Every structure is written in C-alpha cells, then in structure tokens.
Amino acid sequence: MEQTLLFADLESNETNIDYIKNCIxxxxxxxxxxxxxxxxxxxxxxxxxxxxxxxxxxxxxxxDKVADVIAVNYKYNFFKSFLRTKGLDELEYELLLCALIxxxxxxxxxxxxxxxxxxxxxxxxxxxxxxxxxxKEKWREVVSFIPSYFSYEELKExxxxxxxxxxxxxxFVDGDKVYDRRFSRLNRVRLTDFNKACVLRxxxxxxxxxxxxxxxxxxKEEIYLKDFFGDKIFFRKSYFEE
Numbered sequence: 001m002e003q004t005l006l007f008a009d010l011e012s013n014e015t016n017i018d019y020i021k022n023c024i025x026x027x028x029x030x031x032x033x034x035x036x037x038x039x040x041x042x043x044x045x046x047x048x049x050x051x052x053x054x055x056x057x058x059x060x061x062x063x064d065k066v067a068d069v070i071a072v073n074y075k076y077n078f079f080k081s082f083l084r085t086k087g088l089d090e091l092e093y094e095l096l097l098c099a100l101i102x103x104x105x106x107x108x109x110x111x112x113x114x115x116x117x118x119x120x121x122x123x124x125x126x127x128x129x130x131x132x133x134x135x136k137e138k139w140r141e142v143v144s145f146i147p148s149y150f151s152y153e154e155l156k157e158x159x160x161x162x163x164x165x166x167x168x169x170x171x172f173v174d175g176d177k178v179y180d181r182r183f184s185r186l187n188r189v190r191l192t193d194f195n196k197a198c199v200l201r202x203x204x205x206x207x208x209x210x211x212x213x214x215x216x217x218x219x220k221e222e223i224y225l226k227d228f229f230g231d232k233i234f235f236r237k238s239y240f241e242e
Contacts, residue, residue: 002209003055007046007066009124014044016069016124019190021046024067025059059118066122067109072205073191074128075101075108075139083152092152094194095224098204099159100142105207111135159204159228166209170234174214178202200224214237 009016021035033050050058056112079097088096116122117133120213128136171186172179177197188205189198200221205209211225212234225233 001052002049003052003120005048005050005055005069005119006121007048007124008024008122009044011039011042011044012124013073014039015044015190016073017061019069019073020062020065020186022187024048024058024062027061031169033058033060034235041109047069063113063116064109066116066124066127067112068188069124070112070128071105071108071130072101072188078136078139079143083146085148087149087151088155091197092155094192094201095159095204096150096155097192098126098201099155100146102207103162104138104142105205108135114219126179156227160230162207163209163229163232166207169206169208170208170210170212171201171203171206171208172214173203173217174234178206180206197221197224206226210234212236215239216242222229 006151007020015200017037021037025035028048028050031054033048034053036047036049038045038047048062053180076097078161079100083097083100085093085096112127112132112135116127170181172181172183178199180186186202186206189202194201197220199217203225210232211229213222213225214236216239217225
C-alpha cells in the first residue's frame, strides 16, 4: 500500500524544499517512489509517494532534513534579524552566524525531530511558528549573550572552543565539496543566503572537530581554516600533488 507525505513552506522559502528534495531524490528513485514539487497558493510543496515498507526506511532521514531546514535556515534568519554586532567584516559576521548555528545544532535537531516524529504533513513554517516556541526562546537568549562588539580574535577563540568539543568527528574537503565520514556530501550552506566562502562555512556548519583537505583551497579560506582548526586540520597526499 502506498502513502503520500507532504513537505511545505512559504514560496519565498523554496530553497528549503529544494534542499529536502535534493537530499532524498536518489534514495526515493531507488526505492521506486515518486517526488513532485509544486509552487501554488504562495506555497512551495513537495509530495512523496512511496510504499509502506520503504517509507519506514526513509522517514528518519527525511525528518533529519526537515530538522536541518529549521536548525540552519530558520535559525540563520533569526540571528540575522536580531543579532547586531560590530568589529567583524561581512564574511566574519557570516562565519559567526555559522558558528552560532553549529554550536547547538545537534541538540536543536534532536528537539525538532521529537516534535515532528511520524507526521504525514510537514508544514515547516507552521512547525516553526507554532510548535517550536521554546526553541525560539533559547535562540533569543543566545542573541542576548553576544556582545555589541565582537572581534576576530574572539570569533577565533569561539570556533576553537567548538572544535575542541567535537573530537573525532571529521569532514573531508575535495575541491568545492565537503563530505562527512561516510562520504555523503554536506550542503547545509545552501540553507543560507550568503554565497561567499562556501567551503569554509560548510565546514563550520558541519559541526566537526577535524577537517581533512584533499585539495587546495583559496588562500583566504585556508588561513581561516588553519586559524579555526589549528592542529585538527589534516592534509591528504593529493593536496600536495596539485
């Protein structure tokens, strides 16, 4: 027997629906399911039709991606609306946002998944506005702790602290792509609206404690990576052969 799941957000948040679709489309195709995206009534909607047995297999990663959307995109927009600080340039401010998102992302996602478990309709903006009020209060409290002046040295110390807390979790950088330990591509940076230093910001959003470079990056991004990860940055042999 087949079932249909619905994922929806505001039309202006179409990127969120695209993120979910892109993350699951290969698996859905292999399982013989159908995906259909629709833009109507000022909504971006994605329907997934799949048999019951396969649906049980795919629901956990689906809900994980919905949690990604809220814990990255909605949190990013929340901080960008309320966090005002001097002392950082445009890129460094974006790096601060990524670091703040990363700091509690595992905890945030666990809370979100618990609230959306075993649904058939995932109205993401509705979940955010009406189900996750305690989470927004937590984010509001985080904003209140950030000083009005935040230097690059303080940013570096903050990211260094996060890195030390995440021992053993490594990501791999190959060209403009970042992969987790299973070599699944990470693409959380698409859930932000800033298009510079994508590899660097993806690494920070990955919430990892180690990073391994398979290929060289831009000089600027490598300086930041070395500042943030210190002796937790590693170089594959291919890096030196370029």
